[in-house]
Amino acid sequence: MEKIESIIKELKELNIDLYNKDWLRTWDMTQEQIEGTAKIALALEALYKENIDCRVFQNGSLGVSQFRDNSTRTRFSFASAAALLGLQVQDFDDTKSQAAHGETVREGANMISFLTECIGIRDDKFVGEGHEFQVETAEAVQEGFDAGVLHQRPSIVNLQCDQDHPTQAMCDLLHFAKTYGGLDKLKGKKIAMTWAYSPAYGKPLSVPQSIIALMTRFGMDVHLAHPEGYDLLPETIEVAKKHAEESGGKFTVSHSMDEAFKDADIVYPKSWLGYNFAVERTELLRKGGKDFQEKLDELEKRLLEGNKKHIDWECTEERMKLCAPDAQWCHCLPCDTTGLNCEHGEVDIPTFEKFRVNSWNEAGNKPWAIAAMILATRFKDPAATLEKIVERDAKRRLD
Amino acid sequence: MEKIESIIKELKELNIDLYNKDWLRTWDMTQEQIEGTAKIALALEALYKENIDCRVFQNGSLGVSQFRDNSTRTRFSFASAAALLGLQVQDFDDTKSQAAHGETVREGANMISFLTECIGIRDDKFVGEGHEFQVETAEAVQEGFDAGVLHQRPSIVNLQCDQDHPTQAMCDLLHFAKTYGGLDKLKGKKIAMTWAYSPAYGKPLSVPQSIIALMTRFGMDVHLAHPEGYDLLPETIEVAKKHAEESGGKFTVSHSMDEAFKDADIVYPKSWLGYNFAVERTELLRKGGKDFQEKLDELEKRLLEGNKKHIDWECTEERMKLCAPDAQWCHCLPCDTTGLNCEHGEVDIPTFEKFRVNSWNEAGNKPWAIAAMILATRFKDPAATLEKIVERDAKRRLD
Amino acid sequence: MEKIESIIKELKELNIDLYNKDWLRTWDMTQEQIEGTAKIALALEALYKENIDCRVFQNGSLGVSQFRDNSTRTRFSFASAAALLGLQVQDFDDTKSQAAHGETVREGANMISFLTECIGIRDDKFVGEGHEFQVETAEAVQEGFDAGVLHQRPSIVNLQCDQDHPTQAMCDLLHFAKTYGGLDKLKGKKIAMTWAYSPAYGKPLSVPQSIIALMTRFGMDVHLAHPEGYDLLPETIEVAKKHAEESGGKFTVSHSMDEAFKDADIVYPKSWLGYNFAVERTELLRKGGKDFQEKLDELEKRLLEGNKKHIDWECTEERMKLCAPDAQWCHCLPCDTTGLNCEHGEVDIPTFEKFRVNSWNEAGNKPWAIAAMILATRFKDPAATLEKIVERDAKRRLD
Known part of the structure; x- marks a missing residue:
């Protein structure tokens, strides 16, 4: 637990500032955002090893995964990360609507987000498209949130696009x-x-x-x-x-x-x-x-x-x-x-x-990296949230 | 919270009487059942906004979705509603057994229901079939429940049939x-x-x-x-x-x-x-x-x-x-x-x-409407259940 | 509750010794392991009927189901069992990689297991293959656990192989x-x-x-x-x-x-x-x-x-x-x-x-049998774990 407390202390020094934002490309992030995300990942892993319940979503809200390309490793890492934080995973399979751009994306993104905290997207097939699609989705849920349609603003996590693969790099x-x-x-x-x-x-x-x-x-x-x-x-x-x-x-x-x-x-x-x-x-x-x-x-x-x-x-x-x-x-x-x-x-x-x-x-670091991206974008003060997890001290397993 | 308490008060005046029943067609419902369901929906939405944990199923029981036709909006609404109440969603894909009638339906419905609280069904492809299929499924689980095979009587929620689309209309x-x-x-x-x-x-x-x-x-x-x-x-x-x-x-x-x-x-x-x-x-x-x-x-x-x-x-x-x-x-x-x-x-x-x-x-009302249908059919006294949610005052997010 | 206490008492007399092991073939099990698993199943069913929350995994860890052949009954039984114990179900569909042997199995098994407590496998299509595949998977996660890659050692549960169908027989x-x-x-x-x-x-x-x-x-x-x-x-x-x-x-x-x-x-x-x-x-x-x-x-x-x-x-x-x-x-x-x-x-x-x-x-016994196999292989002292469930006395439904 000392290790966890020391990580939380370090986190407090960092200006993470990712609340209600997205985790798309590392090069759009400040150094503090990168380091902060890495430290949250280390803290979550340490908490898990200590048999601590890390659920910060306590109502089974949804974590949506949208894989526009095949995946096993990243799929399970996302599912693990979502489960760790208390989200229920739902796959959004939009492969049938290949040309999903414009209105379709704008509307679809909102329709799956009424009780969604996070949308993880893999879209890496075509040069010049994957990142654009993620940005389009992020703008769509932002519009829905600003208009009061969505009660929370789901964050988009890049599970691989044509430009960057931040969950791998992290x-x-x-x-x-x-x-x-x-x-x-x-x-x-x-x-x-x-x-x-x-x-x-x-x-x-x-x-x-x-x-x-x-x-x-x-x-x-x-x-x-x-x-x-x-x-x-x-x-x-x-x-x-x-x-x-x-x-x-x-x-x-x-x-x-x-x-x-x-x-x-x-x-x-x-x-x-x-x-x-x-x-x-x-x-x-x-x-x-x-x-x-x-x-x-x-x-x-x-x-x-x-x-x-x-x-x-x-x-x-x-x-x-x-x-x-x-x-x-x-x-x-x-x-x-x-x-x-x-x-x-x-x-x-x-x-x-x-x-x-x-x-x-x-x-093996990928689930923690993804969980950290979700926590960083969904909570105002990730260090405080981690502290609450420690204080709550609920056990992960009934051992 | 005042709003919620006032809704609960109104609910107490209504004879909802849907416990262990199904939510199939609005025109089979009394006016009080319709209004009761609407009010439960409004209460759940208000509780969610107040960051209140609404899980009434606290053991990860199943909410089964059976989509015999494609769906994105209703699929996610059902998943959201189920998650909100604490159910784990499982898809039942019976598309391969096209002629799923008679014995197949009777048996299949029971086989997926041992720990299931709700089965949401979309079956709207053929005139004269969708509603019939839902009734058949309801009769099957009723038989299983009456015979002691099922420890609880899952309710059937109509996610669109050939006649009615009550989750949309509600x-x-x-x-x-x-x-x-x-x-x-x-x-x-x-x-x-x-x-x-x-x-x-x-x-x-x-x-x-x-x-x-x-x-x-x-x-x-x-x-x-x-x-x-x-x-x-x-x-x-x-x-x-x-x-x-x-x-x-x-x-x-x-x-x-x-x-x-x-x-x-x-x-x-x-x-x-x-x-x-x-x-x-x-x-x-x-x-x-x-x-x-x-x-x-x-x-x-x-x-x-x-x-x-x-x-x-x-x-x-x-x-x-x-x-x-x-x-x-x-x-x-x-x-x-x-x-x-x-x-x-x-x-x-x-x-x-x-x-x-x-x-x-x-x-955006659809998840609340579906959640209300589940709660109304699975709890004897929905107003009392909502009161317990308020009293418990568990937080939805660890903010 | 008397019935439950009497089962727990009987369980204490048995040397179950399945912790961090697998549940593959009944004939690899001692008589005490068979009887112990049966008694855990009966205890879980009794607890469920008493409206007791049976979740022993309290962090939404994963229960992975890997169906290499079609299934409805066993699929839902596994999902129910996993949900009962607090696991979130994720399907692992490896049907595309038909010749999944050797390195692919060894690596794949670890890649889906970082936060996984149990992998249920059905592989019954080819004589001489199904059981082998399950053993290979078990050895792979054992290697990952021994090497410190996996923080927990997921147990493999045989959901039907070419030789045995223990969840059915149990x-x-x-x-x-x-x-x-x-x-x-x-x-x-x-x-x-x-x-x-x-x-x-x-x-x-x-x-x-x-x-x-x-x-x-x-x-x-x-x-x-x-x-x-x-x-x-x-x-x-x-x-x-x-x-x-x-x-x-x-x-x-x-x-x-x-x-x-x-x-x-x-x-x-x-x-x-x-x-x-x-x-x-x-x-x-x-x-x-x-x-x-x-x-x-x-x-x-x-x-x-x-x-x-x-x-x-x-x-x-x-x-x-x-x-x-x-x-x-x-x-x-x-x-x-x-x-x-x-x-x-x-x-x-x-x-x-x-x-x-x-x-x-x-x-209807299948979900309890599968849940018992998971609990027996994931907890050192299943009788003590059941006792803790009884003592905790959390309710399954907010009735």
Whole structure:
């Protein structure tokens, strides 16, 4: 309990100021909002371990999850986070109304929100759309709240968009803070955010974008490496540069996996679809038309052929020797492991096996990160709310 | 809290008598049952606003929702209502067993009810079936309860059938009561329940039927207007006539939208499939056979062509001028707005925009209406139960 | 409440020892574990009837249900059990990743378990797979728990595998105990577990296997009867023999329904696919290939033709006369009733109607059986936990 009290004390020093707002992109957040959210996550995890009931919603209000793309990990993390805080989870499946924009979004968002405290949204399929959709939803519930239609203003939590994947990045940040002894211990640590080969060529760009944008804020030495043509969204590169400058960190982009791994404390090798290809695919999908499938097949063929040229972008035991001693392999999971679930993949078996449990621990931060985002956006004074949880001292299990 | 206490006081005067019964059609209810349910809804909403925990089921018993037709609004309203009262929502998807009648229904209803307090059912696809299915389910759980198989008798709540849509009508009733200052202020108000053109020709008849049947009870001047051939279920016309007579209200049927709008306080223009067509379609679907699709296509073509002749049945800014001053446009949502989500629709943009928030407020009553139906059917003395909620004074949020 | 206290007293005498373990197959359990689980089920049912809140998880932790085959009855029983104990149910649908073995299972099991207390799994489609999958999942969460990834060790509850259907068998055991006045009153009672004809030829073997394995432990006279070729999994026959020897019961296998019915106290006639056919079908499905569908059609044709030869394996009013007086018909439901939902089925209408409510009562034990399995595996001292529920004396409903 000492640990919890010390976290709450630290929280009181921070101006979190997220009440009735949303948790969309880390780069829209102040440093205090980021750190505050991280600390709330740590406090909730500690309370759970102490068998303390953390329900702050005591009426089974709804936590709505809207997955516009498949998900297991994030789905269960959101459900766990919602349950932890006392929300009942309801899935909102709007996949049938593909072109859900404009009036449909505005109205739909309000119709599901009469007793809703939070809407978690994953919408990462199309470049230029996911973030926009979340903003549109947030504006819709704001309008409903301002007009008195909604008795509370549900917060929108970004469970992955085309630009950012903040629940993943925050979960990784928590993992690094635990590994190295605190958020203030990350300064100077080198992280290699690198592309890696995978037979599945179309993975989202939001993970690498979220990592370079967030880790640069903590003074880390962030090295982004990918083959030519596998660029990220240009805006996120600008964000990373600016953050590195402000924090006294470093941000490098190269086309060499080895250079990135050199003396790295953390390597994060994963596959993604290059930005230009993502744009091309999005345009194809949007345009449709007669020869649509033909063109999509042609693009896929081109992508797979291009991909194959970079089969050597693999995280191997050998390559890990380039890193600093005690370097760790990280991944958002699930990953493609050579010889385990594919012929050639992002990582070899020895590396994967060595860090398998580490990567599970990494993932284990996600429920707390999401719960923290909900609590931060739904309560005026999160430190005071946590104090009330401690004071109430209700038990989580009837042991 | 004064407001709540005054509602509870009024409730005590009413003989609600719905314990261990169902909430199926408004016209099976006494006036006191209707008013009682409305007042419970208002009390629950007021308690929620006061941050009071309204859970009356304190063991996570189940609230089962059985949607035999798609739904977003009603689905979330039911989930919200169930959560508000402390029930855990479970969806029962029996769509695979299309011909779920007889033994299947009798057994299935009991098998999902061992710890269930309420089953909400939407079954509005086929004329002559939806209500029957709900009655069958109610009889099945009654048998299980009487035989001691079920430890409690789950109540069936009609979330829309082929005849009535009571959660919508009650939600509208609450909206009118709020607009005009009370249920007793509705007498003499004119409501135009009119057909309107929509490119989607097959919308259910239950909404207009539920409106004419319920609003006539409150002494309203109900004007039903539709093109020739777009009749409602004859029995509901009889119900509306009888109610108007009994309440001193008025019930008129015409084939003129303008006549209906003349001096109206409320207009409710929406598309529906004419009763005869609904019967024809149901018979086609039931019969199946070789040339089934051909016949269905032929019917659809005929319906669309017929529909097009009435493209002028639109609620326009111009037409609204026929109404009384301060007249309001209502809709069960989602609606088809000309130039917004279709080329020609039920309403024009200026009218839609003017009353958009009003229509959201209208919809916002649905969770409270459903929660009231559950509470009224599951507790012997709803006024006493509400009093206990007030006395307990548990907080909904840990603020 | 006296009844509850007496059950708790009996429970204290038993060494249940299931904490942080799984509930997979009855034959892996000691007699005390079986009896202990049964008594917990009876205690929970009694508490529910007394309007006592039974939530032992007070933080909305997750109860995950993973149905790799369709289910209504067991799905709702699991949901009810989870809700009763305070868990929020989340479905884990992994049907898309058909070949979910190896790494996928190991990782997936941990990823859904960060705040999960229990995972209920149905996986009964393929001989030799279902139980293995459950063991694999259990080992995965054990590894995660040992490594500190999971803060609690979710228990796996078998909701039907290829070998056993313990929630059904335990539910039947409870039914028999209630019918005859206690678990100690089953000795010598004859149960006829017989095959019966059904137009659906492919029903799982787990129910008959679970019945012969469990009921032989209680000294019952278990008579298994089926046409030639409709064998059960050989291992389960061995288990039944051994149990009968140990308990002083009896285990007979014959090919005569009449012989089985002779003087039986309980008859349990139901259809299943013979073991050899199940193996053949599994191999076909696993192998796939070009002529796969052709071969499957051929097998199906052969099975249906073979089945038809045994159309006289029906539980009829006439045949029931062979039984002891007061004999009862049991079934796991849903069943195929001649002239009701099929032309020729497992049972005739008079027998079905006579015992319909009895079979519903039989099924009604399932939620309590599942809840008991969860409580037994998640709490160190279930008797003490039940005592705390009694002492807390919180009400289930605000009556």
